[in-house]
Amino acid sequence: MTAxxxxxxxxxxxxxxxxxxxxxxxxxxWQAAVIAALVALTVFFVRNASQNMVQxxxxxxxxxxWRTSGIxxxxxxxxxxxxxxxxxxxxxxxxxxxxxxxxxxxAATLIGFVxxxxxxxxxxxxxxxxxxxxxxxxxxxLLFFVLFWYFxxxxxxxxxxxxxxxxxxxxxNNRGLTIPVAKDTAGxxxxxxxxxxxxxxxxxxxFWARRRQERTGRAFPVWTAGIVLVGVLxxxxxxxxxxxxxxxxxxxxxxxxxxxxVLIPEFVALFLALTTYTAGFIAEIVRGGILAVARxxxxxxxxxxxxxxxxxxxxxxxxALRVMIPPLTxxxxxVLKNSSFGAAIAYPDLVSLFMGSALNNTGQxxxxxxxxxxxYLAVGLAVSAFMNWYNARVALVLR
Amino acid sequence: MTRLExxxxxxxxxxFGSVLDGIITVLCAxxxxxxxxxxxxxLVLDATWTGTTRADCxxxxxxxxxxxxxxGQFMYGLYPTPERWRADVAGLLLVGAIALLAWRxxxxxxxxxxxxxxxxPPLGIWLLAGGLGLAPVETRDWGGLMLTVxxxxxxxLIAVPLGVVLALGRxxxxxxxxxxxxxxxxFWRGVPIIAVIFLASLLLPLILPQGTGIDRLxxxxxxxxxxxxxxxAEAVRGGLQAIPQGQTEAATALGLRYWxxxxxxxxxxxxxxxxxxxxxxFIALIKNTSLVLIVSIxxxxxxxxxxxxxxxxxxxSMEAYAFAGALYWIACFALSRxxxxxxxxxxxxxxx
Numbered sequence: 001m002t003a004x005x006x007x008x009x010x011x012x013x014x015x016x017x018x019x020x021x022x023x024x025x026x027x028x029x030w031q032a033a034v035i036a037a038l039v040a041l042t043v044f045f046v047r048n049a050s051q052n053m054v055q056x057x058x059x060x061x062x063x064x065x066w067r068t069s070g071i072x073x074x075x076x077x078x079x080x081x082x083x084x085x086x087x088x089x090x091x092x093x094x095x096x097x098x099x100x101x102x103x104x105x106x107a108a109t110l111i112g113f114v115x116x117x118x119x120x121x122x123x124x125x126x127x128x129x130x131x132x133x134x135x136x137x138x139x140x141x142l143l144f145f146v147l148f149w150y151f152x153x154x155x156x157x158x159x160x161x162x163x164x165x166x167x168x169x170x171x172x173n174n175r176g177l178t179i180p181v182a183k184d185t186a187g188x189x190x191x192x193x194x195x196x197x198x199x200x201x202x203x204x205x206x207f208w209a210r211r212r213q214e215r216t217g218r219a220f221p222v223w224t225a226g227i228v229l230v231g232v233l234x235x236x237x238x239x240x241x242x243x244x245x246x247x248x249x250x251x252x253x254x255x256x257x258x259x260x261x262v263l264i265p266e267f268v269a270l271f272l273a274l275t276t277y278t279a280g281f282i283a284e285i286v287r288g289g290i291l292a293v294a295r296x297x298x299x300x301x302x303x304x305x306x307x308x309x310x311x312x313x314x315x316x317x318x319x320a321l322r323v324m325i326p327p328l329t330x331x332x333x334x335v336l337k338n339s340s341f342g343a344a345i346a347y348p349d350l351v352s353l354f355m356g357s358a359l360n361n362t363g364q365x366x367x368x369x370x371x372x373x374x375x376y377l378a379v380g381l382a383v384s385a386f387m388n389w390y391n392a393r394v395a396l397v398l399r
Numbered sequence: 400m401t402r403l404e405x406x407x408x409x410x411x412x413x414x415f416g417s418v419l420d421g422i423i424t425v426l427c428a429x430x431x432x433x434x435x436x437x438x439x440x441x442l443v444l445d446a447t448w449t450g451t452t453r454a455d456c457x458x459x460x461x462x463x464x465x466x467x468x469x470x471g472q473f474m475y476g477l478y479p480t481p482e483r484w485r486a487d488v489a490g491l492l493l494v495g496a497i498a499l500l501a502w503r504x505x506x507x508x509x510x511x512x513x514x515x516x517x518x519x520p521p522l523g524i525w526l527l528a529g530g531l532g533l534a535p536v537e538t539r540d541w542g543g544l545m546l547t548v549x550x551x552x553x554x555x556l557i558a559v560p561l562g563v564v565l566a567l568g569r570x571x572x573x574x575x576x577x578x579x580x581x582x583x584x585x586f587w588r589g590v591p592i593i594a595v596i597f598l599a600s601l602l603l604p605l606i607l608p609q610g611t612g613i614d615r616l617x618x619x620x621x622x623x624x625x626x627x628x629x630x631x632a633e634a635v636r637g638g639l640q641a642i643p644q645g646q647t648e649a650a651t652a653l654g655l656r657y658w659x660x661x662x663x664x665x666x667x668x669x670x671x672x673x674x675x676x677x678x679x680x681f682i683a684l685i686k687n688t689s690l691v692l693i694v695s696i697x698x699x700x701x702x703x704x705x706x707x708x709x710x711x712x713x714x715x716s717m718e719a720y721a722f723a724g725a726l727y728w729i730a731c732f733a734l735s736r737x738x739x740x741x742x743x744x745x746x747x748x749x750x751x
Contacts (some may be wrong), residue, residue, distance in 0.1 A: 049605050135686060340594060344690075355597050
């Protein structure tokens with residue numbers, strides 16, 4: 001070591017220094033680095049997966065969808081039989097998931113609104129009761145409700161011979177809820193058509209009324225018309241259809257009910273669990289939405305001489321709705337996702353039928369998981385897109 | 400006004416303000432009496448508290464003997480009895496660390512916190528799983544309340560750092576990083592947690608090199624951690640968005656680069672604001688731990704459910720559910736109250 005220290009480093013050219021310090025270059029470099037790391041990780045996972053699958057002798061590809069499923073499903077709304085292919089089984093799961101989701105959303109919204117408004121009541125006892133319900137429900141796992149309703153309540157119901165009758169046409173027992181079904185659906189479909197037509201008519205009427213009011217200042221009783229058009233007429237149509245249709249009403253024969261349609265205990269329990277649980281969350285959203293309407297708005301409406309009904313219709317509800325829609329959307333999507341809790345009590349929903357039974361039969365984990373998740377994501381994205389569109393429509397327009 | 404007068408005013412105004420109000424009050428009171436009396440009778444008055452077997456339960460009320468007989472299982476699952484002290488020690492360490500860090504006057508609070516975050520997680524796993532001088536206990540024997548706490552804490556240990564990184568990524572200037580974060584967050588938020596637990600238990604062993612042999616419980620914790628991370632990220636994003644742009648600009652003007660500015664200026668403020676929202680996500684996590692039931696791991700609710708299969712204790716479902724439900728309720732209610740108080744305190748101090 002005779003040399004005096006290392007030779008001086010050659011000076012870094014100015015252009016290179018400028019290049020390395022250029023913000024755009026640095027940005028590109030970091031993004032490329034993150035993407036490269038992700039790609040490397042993905043390649044690592046995929047290679048392991050293909051090696052592991054070869055080792056375990058697992059098949060891949062989507063051919064299995066056309067194989068006979070052979071899986072017996074206790075609750076089918078489509079015309080599926082075990083000799084159909086696995087794609088039909090997937091469809092059964094989707095339908096069952098959507099069925100319980102839609103019914104639970106409707107019931108939870110209704111109960112949630114009632115409880116949320118009750119919580120704002122000036123009556124101390126009523127608001128405390130509603131508050132107690134909300135605090136009770138929100139701090140307990142949903143799985144608790146699912147197990148409780150299924151094993152604790154439905155399983156403890158009496159047998160068919162001591163069924164709990166609902167209006168003499170539906171019967172609740174430990175084998176589920178037997179409901180009457182219409183033998184011919186033509187009348188009911190006609191009533192449904194009436195409902196759709198009435199809604200379209202009401203939309204047109206509202207559009208025309210608003211145009212006229214903007215032009216001439218003359219108001220049209222849109223709400224009264226709406227109650228008649230969307231409320232009274234369709235109800236009359238449905239009542240008429242119900243009375244005219246021939247119904248298959250369940251009757252007790254021996255040890256069980258004959259006729260009607262049986263909603264299996266798993267469905268009833270999952271429905272009750274989703275409803276009771278979600279209603280607590282919707283109640284909070286409703287309360288928050290109504291409280292978010294500034295007091296001055298209501299006072300201003302009063303001083304303009306609006307009646308309490310008009311204030312509610314024209315001032316409170318439109319503004320509260322605007323606040324409520326984003327959280328309500330995410331709550332509805334939660335119900336969709338939470339319907340998979342049915343897997344815990346073997347309700348044949350998408351997860352338990354497809355990710356459970358079909359996966360056990362075929363062993364094609366990757367394909368099945370990908371399909372299942374894709375369906376949830378697709379429905380979720382569709383609902384969010386619709387709600388975003390609606391939200392943009394009711395959003396505050398600043399003039 | 401005397402107390403009596405105040406009470407009279409309250410009754411007149413808040414209970415019997417009008418005829419309709421009066422009817423509502425009477426109906427509600429009837430409902431309360433119809434519901435509360437049988438429930439109270441079942442829970443307390445007619446319940447059996449002492450004894451050892453099913454035969455001791457003769458009353459019409461709850462049979463708390465069942466809970467007493469199974470208390471060990473509800474707390475520790477099938478964890479071997481002579482080793483249960485280890486779970487107790489781990490729990491005490493957790494509670495002690497939280498209590499210590501909750502004390503604002505603690506000298507060097509930041510360093511104690513960092514040290515606890517580094518040392519305690521591996522220590523907890525060592526205590527529970529054994530090895531290195533302790534008798535090993537397989538995770539299949541873990542269960543009950545201990546497992547609920549374990550899963551919640553360790554999934555949160557994955558979710559919070561990952562959530563912070565994802566939230567920063569979503570707010571990033573760089574489009575590729577923003578896109579990756581958004582896709583990651585929206586993917587995990589869009590799928591059911593049950594499906595994720597299934598997915599983790601089936602796919603993790605498949606995508607790791609052969610012979611890795613990842614533990615069943617670890618898979619569930621990783622799955623839960625990933626989902627909750629996406630939700631945490633949204634909670635943190637709320638906090639990040641509440642920080643005025645001027646803070647970052649001031650930090651840049653002082654010569655701080657992105658990471659120092661983020662770590663010392665933005666995140667401390669953002670996390671403080673996001674704390675209530677993050678607590679709510681943690682509550683959701685506690686409630687969702689019970690889903691591991693689906694892959695045959697039995698936490699508090701799972702053990703309660705499994706205990707119903709015991710032929711010596713037929714028909715005890717209500718007791719088991721009431722006990723497990725009460726524990727969940729107390730934990731979640733306390734946390735949500737704490738989160739609400741934090742929020743109110745922040746609002747009073749002028750944050751948000």
